[in-house]
Amino acid sequence: NAGVTQTPKFQVLKTGQSMTLQCAQDMNHNSMYWYRQDPGMGLRLIYYSASEGTTDKGEVPNGYNVSRLNKREFSLRLESAAPSQTSVYFCASSIAGLPPPWSYNSPLHFGNGTRLTVT
Amino acid sequence: TQLLEQSPQFLSIQEGENLTVYCNSSSVFSSLQWYRQEPGEGPVLLVTVVTGGEVKKLKRLTFQFGDARKDSSLHITAAQPGDTGLYLCAGGEANAGNNRKLIWGLGTSLAVNP
Numbered sequence: 001n002a003g004v005t006q007t008p009k010f011q012v013l014k015t016g017q018s019m020t021l022q023c024a025q026d027m028n029h030n031s032m033y034w035y036r037q038d039p040g041m042g043l044r045l046i047y048y049s050a051s052e053g054t055t056d057k058g059e060v061p062n063g064y065n066v067s068r069l070n071k072r073e074f075s076l077r078l079e080s081a082a083p084s085q086t087s088v089y090f091c092a093s094s095i096a097g098l099p100p101p102w103s104y105n106s107p108l109h110f111g112n113g114t115r116l117t118v119t
Numbered sequence: 120t121q122l123l124e125q126s127p128q129f130l131s132i133q134e135g136e137n138l139t140v141y142c143n144s145s146s147v148f149s150s151l152q153w154y155r156q157e158p159g160e161g162p163v164l165l166v167t168v169v170t171g172g173e174v175k176k177l178k179r180l181t182f183q184f185g186d187a188r189k190d191s192s193l194h195i196t197a198a199q200p201g202d203t204g205l206y207l208c209a210g211g212e213a214n215a216g217n218n219r220k221l222i223w224g225l226g227t228s229l230a231v232n233p
Contacts (some may be wrong), residue, residue: 004161041231042225043162043207090161107152108209108221 002026006091006111013081013118021076021114023091031094032074033108034066036087043090049074081118089114122146123210123225133232135197142208143190146156148222150211151184152193156226198231205229
């Protein structure tokens, strides 16, 4: 099973350029998430989607937009990249979501990340 | 704001040694998850603990959730080079519904030398 697939694996952008990070899961999960991971800051939630058709902001949403294209796919867009967005981006999914009664203990399944450098 | 503090931040040991890493908070969590992340990959779930005082074993790894559900520990017996990685804990807020309220620690980076 592929699990959670992210593309691309690596990307270099210049300040002001735009790009979309793609994520797809084949586990029929309800929820999908975008995190960024930075040294000394840990994993921080950018956006999440509790079900197809819904998206909500996490703790660091500024400069990003998302689209839950269907149940499988959740994309993250940087409209005008900034050096502060240099990071490793992870997509994740879990069975938990809407409607209840899915457990909040449901584990997250992560992709292998996109390493983004903005110069 | 709920915080999860992990200690130690870095740990380098020899193969065969035992070790314990800690995940502490002043807040109560409904559950706590432990993940291991290897270089170049995403975190992978090891275990979820839910009940205060709960102990779970996964081969040489023993996980414990504190009685008050504010802290957790991970003990590795006879560490092997394959245990090398970043160990992350994540606490779940009650009634979060879909893990959007997971609070992440910064991790313990473990290196096991042959």
